[in-house]
Amino acid sequence: MGFQKVTWNFLEAGHGKGPADGVGAAIKRQADAIVAQGIDIPNGKVLYEKLRDQPSSVQLMYVTEEEIERMDSVLPEDLITIKGTMQIHQIVSTRPGDISWRVLSCFCSEPQICQCFGLQHVEQPGAQRAQRPESALGPPIPTLKSxxxxxxxxxxxxxxxxxxxxxxxxxxxxxxxxxxxxxxxxxxxxxxxxxxxxxxxxxxxxxxxxxxxxxxxxxxxxxxxxxxxxxxxxxxxxxxxxxx
Ligand SMILES: [Zn+2]
CATH class of the missing domain: 2.30.30 (SH3 type barrels.)
Known part of the structure; x- marks a missing residue:
């Protein structure tokens, strides 16, 4: 999609995640308040619509089942499984199909990727082939002008x-x-x-x-x-x- 480099950084499970937990808790409170007003929230779509109408600085996105399935259909069959994903807290990639990971995040040599905390690396040949078929991902998203x-x-x-x-x-x-x-x-x-x-x-x-x-x-x-x-x-x- 034109990104030069991506990094995912995962927070420790069950440990004080501060802002992330705060956002989750705020959303939950808002949903509780809506239900307390006698409004039913039977599914995700309704939850999204009701929360969207509330004054809040939390930006919500609704992901449909079809969108998830469309992404699934793009994934190559022969992906290599990386073991111990629960221990991994940082993933770095600089080109399609190339993934590095480690147990802790490190940015000490940005923009270079350092070797700290036992950086490991794998090539996913299948992922390199997986281009972005427009048909599989639906129509291109129009650029938001204003x-x-x-x-x-x-x-x-x-x-x-x-x-x-x-x-x-x-x-x-x-x-x-x-x-x-x-x-x-x-x-x-x-x-x-x-x-x-x-x-x-x-x-x-x-x-x-x-x-x-x-x-x-x-x-x-x-x-x-x-x-x-x-x-x-x-x-x-x-x-x-x-x-x-
Ligand atoms: Zn480092």
Missing amino acids: QDITLLHEGLIGSWCVVRYDGNPYTGLIQDVNSENGALVKTMSRIGKNRWYWPMNDDIIWYQPEDVLRLVPEPQPVTKRHMMLDPLVWEEVLTEFDCE
Whole structure:
């Protein structure tokens, strides 16, 4: 899929996993609260839909049975079994079919892969052959260009967005979010069509939730001083405004 390198790092089973446990517990509490309101949660789909409608910074994804089966069908038949997977806490791979693993994670020689903690290695010839058949994985996922903001939450802090000020669009970075005041956004100034620059003095004010319109990808530099939003994104933004 174009990744240069991947590493999976597994936390110790049953030991204080802090944030990961916290997220699980928060979701469980929310689900309990929904049931306590007399709403039934008979399956995963309903759980996902109900939780998705709750204000939360936890990002949820629903994986269907078919998606799991589609992935299964892509796996080659002749995969080599790696013994003792319960002991493994780090897996590293730099190309398809090549897997290294060890009992503890180590990053001491990044971006090089070190040999610490008895790094072991195996080639999975079958996995190298397993390309990415589009038919098996379904239609390609469309690139997310920009995204409506329906609900402001703390997870959006640090994201690029477009706000409305005095009837005009401004792009900027979300600094803070507050359920009553909306979002604190540091905006760029615009010159001409879709040319943006940071003003001499920071432009940071609170915007009402209805004026915080869309999440957008980070603007890209076009000259030394100016940046631009992806033209398609800018077009999407303009459909909500009467300007050029
Ligand atoms: Zn190391």
